[in-house]
Structure formats: C-alpha cells, structure tokens
Amino acid sequence: MESNNSVPQSRIQQRNVNIILSAAMDVIAEFGFHGTTIGKVAKKSGISRTNIHYYYPTRNDLIMAAIVRVNEDWYDAFRLVDANGDPGEELMKYVTAKLKSSFAHPRFSQVFISEIMAGAPLTKNYIKNTMRRVFRDACQVLQKWIDEGKIIDVAPEHIFFMIWAMTQYYADHETAVKLLLDKRSLGDDVYDAALETISAMIVKGLIRAEH
C-alpha cells in the first residue's frame, strides 16, 4: 500500500510532502474524491502544480497518499479497546476518542467517507484485507463480552457500525448540524450534548447491569 518503501527522505521532501498531504486532505474533505484537482491542492498548499507532480506523478498517487494517512489513523484507534477491561469503560473510552477526533479533525472522517462513497476505488483491497482482519479481531473482543453476559447479545459488527455512525456523524454532516442548530461552529457545548446522548445509548442500551 505504502509507495515509499522506507526510503530516507530529504529535509525538503519531508516538509513538502507534509504540506501537500495536509492541503490534499483539506481539498478532498471540501470537494470530495472527484472534485479534488491538483490545481486546488497547489493553490491551498502554495506549492506549484508541476512541483506536486514531482512528488506525486499522478492525481491518483496524491489522493492515495492522503487516504493512506487517514486509514492509518482509523486503524490505530482500535488499539484503544482492551478485552480485559470493563466493557462500559472501554466502550466509552473508544467512543470518546472517536467523537473528540470528529470535532477536532473532521477532515479525517470526511476524507474517509469521500473515498468510501466513491466506491473505495483506491483502498478496496486494503479494506478487504488489512482492515477486515483488524475489524474481526475487534469484534472478537465484543463477542467475548457477550459470551460473558456483560453486554447484550447483538451482532458485534453492528455495534461498531453504530459507534462509527454516531461519532462520525458530527464530522460528515458538519454542515447540516451547524445549519440546523444555527451555530457558526461546533464547540464544546455541542460536543458535550453529543457525548451525553451517545453515552446514554451505548451504556444504557448495550451494557448489562451487574447483579
């Protein structure tokens, strides 16, 4: 998946790749997969279009590199769930991390869904293989809790889907949320209300009371 196989990068290369990818994520988040052009990334990053071609020969190379970054982030979040911890606490830890990320870095979620909605043309194989493996491992953890009677017996896959749905909603539907709540930006007050609603659904909805 990664194109540069641990080739040591020069100072300039490192700096420019960072600038370019950050700009690319902004553009993808704003204009979507198909609306992203090298010209827009050039303008946003301050690096000339032809120079971007120097680092990323084709448009797809550029978009792919940006998406890889997002996927790595998504992937890392799974490590947060500890099978031996308390289900309620562990799930809330995970939900909180996801929700925080949605409010602080909505771009990540937006880039991810842009590619998914386009049919995952670039990362289909990565999702089918790498991601699915990690996903199944995480589902095993939930299944263990179900077997132990600690959480209710519903398909673990869908528990994750719903957690992602609820937490990523505020990033992906940022515009609609702002317009409906009549807010210029999504601040702490919105975050708090969101977390309260989600935690009620997760904790009261999924966790079995001890007895």
Added chain:
Amino acid sequence: MESNNSVPQSRIQQRNVNIILSAAMDVIAEFGFHGTTIGKVAKKSGISRTNIHYYYPTRNDLIMAAIVRVNEDWYDAFRLVDANGDPGEELMKYVTAKLKSSFAHPRFSQVFISEIMAGAPLTKNYIKNTMRRVFRDACQVLQKWIDEGKIIDVAPEHIFFMIWAMTQYYADHETAVKLLLDKRSLGDDVYDAALETISAMIVKGLIRAEH
C-alpha cells in the same frame, strides 16, 4: 425553491424529467456533487446531453432539481412521528421507516450527504429556513416526552442526529459495510441485525421504563 411554478407539463416533459432526475440521482450518488457531469447523466438516462440542457439550462439547475426531490422525501418522513402516541412505538416506527429507506433506496441518502459534504451550496437557504422549522417542531415533540418523563433528558436535537446517523450509515457507508461483512449486497439478514442493534440502543437507551 422549485423552479417550475405549477406550470402544467406536457406528456413528454413529464416522462423525460423523471428519467433525467432518476439518472441524475444515480450519478450524484455514485460520483458525488462535484463528480457529476451532464455527460454522465446523459449516458445513464439515454437522453442526449444537449437535450438535458433543454430541460435544465445549467448543471446547477439539474443538480438542484435532484436534490429538491431528496429533500422532499426527507421532509415527509417527519410526519410519521405522532406526539400523542407511545414514545417507544413512535420512535421505532420512525427508525424503521428510515432504515428501510436506507436499504431500499440508498441513493436518496447518498445524494443528500453529497450535497451536505460539499457545504450545501445549493440548499443552504432551504435547510436554514424550511428544514430548520420542521426540525424544531419535531424536537418539540421529543421535548414534550422528556417533560412528561417518558424518555430520558438529553438534547432532543441530538436524538434526531443519532437516529439519522444510525439509519443512514448503511446507505452512506454501503461500500465499507459490504467489504467488512464480506457481502455482495446488503440483504434482509443485514437489515434485521441492524434493526436489532439500533432498536436496543433506542428503546433501552432512551425510553424510560414505566412504573
């Protein structure tokens, strides 16, 4: 918002507008707001590009018309919630309708989110005015239930957000869900598992037990 002010349409006009808008929704759902071109709609609908211009002078006019259709559908769903009914039943009725729509007509949800993610360039005013008013009325219904102690006391706005998040997830993230579950299409089995998970969260998470 609507461009044709109740002008009676000819037989051909009616037929072609339907064909064009249906194709446009397919294309927007697949390629997103910025990836939609009149050429693609022409190919999909079998109506020549220039002829589409005859019905919709500009690209924006066409996209706008498609989005208006989706918004009307979204708008209509609110009528399902009856303030005098039982909260658990009413919410499940609404959730079930939304989820069914997500599985049967994912395009609607996909077109909607495409425009939202692009920053709602075409429907910002419609959302700010018409939609917001309807949204607030619906929130009033939830607030009444909260005041009556029938559902838990969290911000009604976010309850709706979470319902939309959970039900629309299966349409908007269709590709990811399919890949992670290793399924060719989302059939009744997936629908059933999704509904079970969502209803657990809604009913057990939000509804107060009677006593």
Added chain:
DNA sequence: GAGAAATTTGACACATCTGTCAAATTTTTT
C-alpha cells in the same frame, strides 16, 4: 394533413484539468 409549437440534434467556442518535458534554479556534496 397543414401550420404551429415543442423537442431534439450537431457543431462550435471557451474553460479547466492532466501529465510531459526540457530548461532553470536551488541545495548538497566534494
């Protein structure tokens, strides 16, 4: 079925985007 109105088409001008290339410039190495 003739004339009027509505619909459909093909050719065109203009704009934007991609990717290539050789030349110019800057940075690093010796």
Added chain:
DNA sequence: AAAAAATTTGACAGATGTGTCAAATTTCTC
C-alpha cells in the same frame, strides 16, 4: 567554490466538460 544532485518552473499537447446556437425533427392543434 566547483560539480553533482535535487528541486522547481513554464510551455505545451491532449482530454474532458460547459453552455450556446441555428437547424432538423417530432408532436400537437385546428
């Protein structure tokens, strides 16, 4: 500071997309 390597630029060809227009065709009206 000279030579080598890395980086940056501008000019270009080819592809795709938008919207306009007049002319051709089809459908409707009487």
